[in-house]
Amino acid sequence: MNVLIVYAHPEPESFNGSLKELAVDTLTGEGHQVQVSDLYAIKWKAVLDDDDFTDRMNTEIFNPIMEQVNAVEKGAIPHDINIEMDKVIWADLIIFQFPIWWSNFPAILKGWVDRVFFNGFAFNLAEMKLYDNGPLKGKKAMLSFTTGAPRELYSAQGPHGEIEILINYFNHVLFEFVGMEALPYFGVFGHGDLSLEEREQKLDDYKEILKKLD
Template sequence: MNVLIVYAHHEPKSFNGALKDIAVAVLTEVGHQVKVSDLYAMNFKAIADRADFKEMLEPDYLKYGIEQRHAYENDALADDIKAEQEKLRWADLLILQFPIYWFSVPAILKGWVDRVFTTGFAYSKGMSYDTGGLKGKRAMLSFTTGDPFDTYAHNGRHGDIDIVLWPIQNGILRFVGFDVLPPFIAWSAARGGQEIRERHLVDYRGRLLALERTEPLFFHLAEDYNESWRLRPGIEARTPGQRTMARDECVSLRNAQVLQLGSSLLAE
């Protein structure tokens, strides 16, 4: 299996660095081919702008998505974008390694997504989700948190981790066609002691050794939705994040109904 690790941490001696290193060691040890895009070490350009295109359709007014497609179709993308796309073509599995920043990925990793997942290559009209441009490949998040698991429970202060990850796992990875594996989460790595970090490394080694046997997360296919892209009647939301949001939507609706009833009683 060919594995691409996109690593986003500024400090090589960080725990994210340790997770990246053990992934390279374990996967190589069992015969997989591994490449690493170390975004900070590469000084990867995170800003999407005119410099991403060697030629433009409309030089006087930048419409980034249109220029992306034109450049992709005419071999006019910047060399660093083309190099990352070649790695993705080569890879069977993509691992994103990062610390959670503000309930999302670090800016340099988001910039990698913005610039590398170009229209025409990763998605386009009629080419998204189960028909995305990277269909047939798998992807997994491996990340660290500052706070423990309980704060990311459905009733935790930060909210359900499935909702936190929805924009990344569904809005980025699944949108471009990946089969998304369950994430590896190193809870409280930033504040935990050495014993906790060592346990995370042991657990991650186990996850890595089981990658080929790991079932992807469930995502609804296109036929589960109606013409308005809502789940058809009788089909229950099962995707992590979507399932949780559906539950919360029911709670919000019930609360709204209670408020409406209260208003009606007051009016009477």
């Protein structure tokens, strides 16, 4: 299986960095092919703007979603986005590795989705290629994240509300929207409060999940 890990943490020694390294080692050891998009390391441009479109269909009014289709048709996709699109095409599974920031992706990861999942590539509004007809059908996606808050805070009774609501949002309007199948997530909650032994146990738990992914 070809696995792309889209990794968003600014510090290689972070726990997210360890989870990413563990995934690379474990999946490679299981015989899978692995590529990593280390977004901070490559200084990924997170903002979708008119700099991405050098051969515009409309130079007076900037309509990003229409310019995306135009860029696909003209083969005028920026080099950094093209590299990531090739990885998406290559991948059978995409793992998103990140810390929860403001109950969401870090901006750099959201910007990867904004700029790579083009209209005309990952979905096609004009041709209604969405969900079951999504162009990325047959591929799988998985969230692997850490939180600062303990699990109770992300429960139905907790102040943040049930984490499954957030997960379902990612799974449905992002992964399933483009045709991908969402795998169960792996989350490490309340990371700052965990002992070294508990952190090591979480790494072991993740390793077991990764070994069974095929």
